[in-house]
Amino acid sequence: MPSTVRPPRAGPSNPAQPVAQFFPELSADFARLLTALAGRKIAVVGHARPDGDCIGSQVALARVLRARGCDVICVNADPVPRRLQFLTEDMVFLRTDDVLRDPEERAAIFVDCADQARVGERLKARYPSPAAVIDHHLSNTGFATTNLLDSASAATCEILAGVFFDLDLPVDAQSAQALYAGILTDTGQFRFNSTSRRCFVLAGELVVRGARPAQAGFELYERETVGKLRLLQHFLASLKIECGGRVCVGTLPPGIFEDTGSSPEDTEGLVDYARSIEGVEIGALIERRADGTVKASLRAKDSSYRVDLVAAQFNGGGHACAAGLNLKDGPEDFYAQLVTAFAGRLALVDAARRPGAGVPVKPAG
């Protein structure tokens, strides 16, 4: 490890306590994984509708494995979003159909996937026994042979950056930019609760290795399409305030992407507007598709609201402050059901906050 790296413990409030490594246990596990995978062909598998943390993790991990002489491909059910393509130059990103046709046996490493189905059902079937999963979602129970999990990390890219530095693995400029972009996007540009001193230390080290914050900022946030802004316009017009001003929900109807000239990937970040209103504790985006699918993204200002538990009521999951769900046949009254679930969650949190209350704010798990 370069002598300039001084890994602190995680958590925004902890004082600086330099330790030997960023992730001592995970790094030891990763070193064993590298040994076990030596000579194997590898598929680095990300989730459906990949975000910056997912693509960043795939690029950086694939490049590190490639530098060790491995034959590596990256696989996703959905294409790399336009605004993330600056990270994937000269990398092989394949889709589900490509790998279903490919008879090659590969060890699969899943990244940024809270559960195995996040890659999509057909990819899950293609890679039924992943060699490893590297992830930061609270709800991840560990579905692979090797499970590198840390829910205190803001991003899978944070885990990977720390592990690569711990093990002195080669992080070139493109990997550094990919890891930086993953940390930048999953921390909401270093704003969310999950943003720790470790995020800043790692980001600084990534800049030393060639990450370019101005380029990342431009590619990620200054290249919106008109369609995306039209979608935002519709979303803002749909916002409804619920639960006495503490919840705000916006809805996107079927056909909205065609109507506005936008695409599903353009929904990223919309829900943050619902949450951003003064007094609103929880924001939500409901997306209805013509085939009956209902998707929802839930965002809380405070981790005590545990929106992952609300998502779990509809077979979803995620983090305390950011969760999501997907229903194949969404009920007609899903909006009402979701608001009722939020009301229940708010009541629980309020009860726990009352002086002398014995109700736990954060149920186990």
Ligand SMILES: [Mn+2]
């Ligand atoms: Mn992530």
